[in-house]
């Protein structure tokens with residue numbers, strides 16, 4: 001079916017991104033995988049290309065677009081080529097909405113130009129060693145100093161994408177204890193300068209997949225954070241997270257759909273070339289049926305993703321819509337990618353084949369941004385259950 005979700009502008013942007021990936025990413029991608037991260041100067045290239053400023057207003061150096069679909073195009077093109085832009089999707093798809101919605105005019109002038117150029121990379125730190133799904137249980141504290149000039153930040157975070165390379169991290173911390181009526185109250189976001197005294201990057205964690213994005217532990221020991229770096233209002237962060245997580249989940253849904261579509265292409269190419277018992281693997285009826293099943297699954301994912309993208313651009317994507325889209329696409333993508341890997345035989349298990357990397361990369365999509373179980377809870381709640 002012809003897709004109608006993208007405009008001519010989105011498609012022109014797709015061509016630019018496709019060419020950029022072919023020239024700047026594919027030739028060096030194996031080196032990034034071995035190094036465990038995309039190099040820092042690559043982010044400057046993304047900045048020069050305008051990727052970080054698409055949704056940033058023109059007065060701060062961006063293009064002033066309101067459509068999230070440009071980010072979706074990047075996600076689709078990376079999946080198509082079997083690569084990623086390192087951890088930079090966190091910078092744009094996760095951190096930027098918070099800065100655009102809650103930063104003051106002074107903060108926007110201070111942060112956004114270097115955000116757009118890639119000179120200031122950002123990450124977001126919600127998860128702690130003791131709590132992930134249940135964010136209200138976070139223990140990191142930010143106590144206001146007696147003279148009211150700064151917060152004193154103490155605690156630890158884990159699994160932070162881009163945590164090694166970030167210059168500023170949006171740290172969620174308790175500025176007040178939970179109240180008996182509301183355990184979500186008292187959480188705030190501080191945009192912490194990673195060069196601050198007492199701020200430390202711990203282990204860079206060894207992951208199953210996503211080898212080109214760094215994922216780190218962070219710790220804070222009496223870190224002084226100026227009050228000018230509080231984002232939005234004190235104590236309101238849980239509400240902010242609730243408003244922004246749907247976009248994060250939509251981004252993960254788009255990635256899952258695009259990775260499943262890529263898996264089919266990789267399998268199609270492979271089964272045409274591979275000969276077994278004197279015939280191409282593509283000639284077996286099983287192969288055709290498996291790939292036909294996969295195609296119909298991906299068609300269904302595409303329909304879900306496209307509706308969700310339209311709803312999001314129209315400002316109508318609810319938390320339950322996003323959770324449902326993420327749940328469906330990530331669970332079905334896992335099945336599709338597994339079937340496509342099977343068609344590769346033993347080569348499908350070798351990391352030099354893109355299907356093996358996809359298999360490993362996609363596993364986390366059912367965990368991060370909220371697990372499938374949490375997505376089910378959100379959908380069930382929206383059904384009055």
Ligand SMILES: Cc1cc2nc3c(=O)[nH]c(=O)nc-3n(C[C@H](O)[C@H](O)[C@H](O)COP(=O)(O)OP(=O)(O)OC[C@H]3O[C@@H](n4cnc5c(N)ncnc54)[C@H](O)[C@@H]3O)c2cc1C
Nearest residue numbers: 124125126127131132133159160161367368369370371373
């Ligand atoms: C590669 C990677 C990158 C990440 N990047 C970031 C990042 O940049 N920033 C950040 O803040 N976090 C990040 N995370 C953290 C991620 O969001 C959490 O791992 C995720 O939310 C799950 O939390 P948890 O790991 O603490 O699991 P837990 O919450 O301990 O869950 C354990 C199990 O319990 C289940 N469970 C939990 N609650 C319920 C329930 N109510 N009902 C039924 N089952 C339940 C879960 O589904 C899961 O199966 C990242 C994680 C990974 C793996």
